[in-house]
Amino acid sequence: MYSCRMAKSPSGTKGVPREEREAQILDIATEELGMHGYAHTSLTVVAQRAGISKPLIYMYFDSKDGLYLACLERAGDQIVEAVTAVQNGVALTRALDTVAAIFATLEPRRQDWAVLWDETLPPGSTVREAALQYRRKLIDLGSVGTHELLAARDNHDDLDASMMTEIWLNTVTTVVRWWLDHPEQDAATMTARCARLLAALQAG
Amino acid sequence: MYSCRMAKSPSGTKGVPREEREAQILDIATEELGMHGYAHTSLTVVAQRAGISKPLIYMYFDSKDGLYLACLERAGDQIVEAVTAVQNGVALTRALDTVAAIFATLEPRRQDWAVLWDETLPPGSTVREAALQYRRKLIDLGSVGTHELLAARDNHDDLDASMMTEIWLNTVTTVVRWWLDHPEQDAATMTARCARLLAALQAG
């Protein structure tokens, strides 16, 4: 008999090494999670899209949570690293640098941000806690910027800073979501657009 | 026998007229939906919190969708009306007026905005479509403002305006969520805080 390929029997190996299969699953899962959110993502669909069966996913990722966490870690680590590397400019310039870095990092897989900022994670779940920890890192980075900006205006209200930090990160989230809805736009265009809008807001 | 109250038998009327009961259910449901989102709200919990049984909810609201839609309509109508009534100032003043109106309207039931902006609505569902229609109205109102603001800066890019409108509404959402996390703040304080932050951003 020839090796495989002949679709003779459904069971048995297809010759795809674990590592490769894992990467494939991860990519598809990220897309599904990014589009529909954790709550509305079904592993059955992920398996179908990957052309495999559900148990294989469980074999490699243990559970739905495990799969989400794998997507989250890949996304979170990459984003946090990229953003951290760019925190040196001053005030609003730094903000622009940050979004530029985010767009660049996200270019190959834009859904990563949506996975990180998934709003459908079950309240009190471990997946939510895990996502919050990654977000926390970004919040801490952003917090430096907002405190700085407000201090320069003689505003030292911590609650003001807290709210502004929240606004900042949700603005990034919104912009990335808008990007997902406009797939034809590239990273550079997005960065330029953000710069324009920021300037427009400032030109009081 | 005395009328009710005696907890003798579980079945039978408790003497609460339908209208009153409906209002009570609506309030509790709005809280649950606002806190956990549609996807993670269970009617069993709503019933328990109201001290009634699940079938009564179905009797009055037909389905989970029906209950959500009732909450949505009450919230949406009120918010849209309040915001519409305040669209007369110019540019950023109008933005401030709008958030002030929103805070004032939301004061008695802050979760209303979270119901309207629920991120856990199932993709493609009728509830989502309904919510989107209400959001659309707010987006159209906001759109006028952003186009105006950008035009004043000689920017006539529709995509810029589209993104900025999105940012605007998500900022409102973020601010209201922050408010939910800081229950001790009142509407007036929130308005003042927003004014301060806007000024800080502009003072380039």
Add this chain to the structure above:
DNA sequence: CACGGAACTGATTCCTGGGTAAGTTACCCA
């Protein structure tokens, strides 16, 4: 005082989706 309707419930059904048990195929190597 019967009776119709309004307010309500316990128990059940049904279905979706996460998770598992047990078995199948192919390849590698002693």
Add this chain to the structure above:
DNA sequence: TGGGTAACTTACCCAGGAATCAGTTCCGTG
């Protein structure tokens, strides 16, 4: 050439939550 292992599958279980059935109690009214 026969085990051992890696890569798979079919068929199933089961919890939880939406939705429903078949009533029960109470009150107003002719």
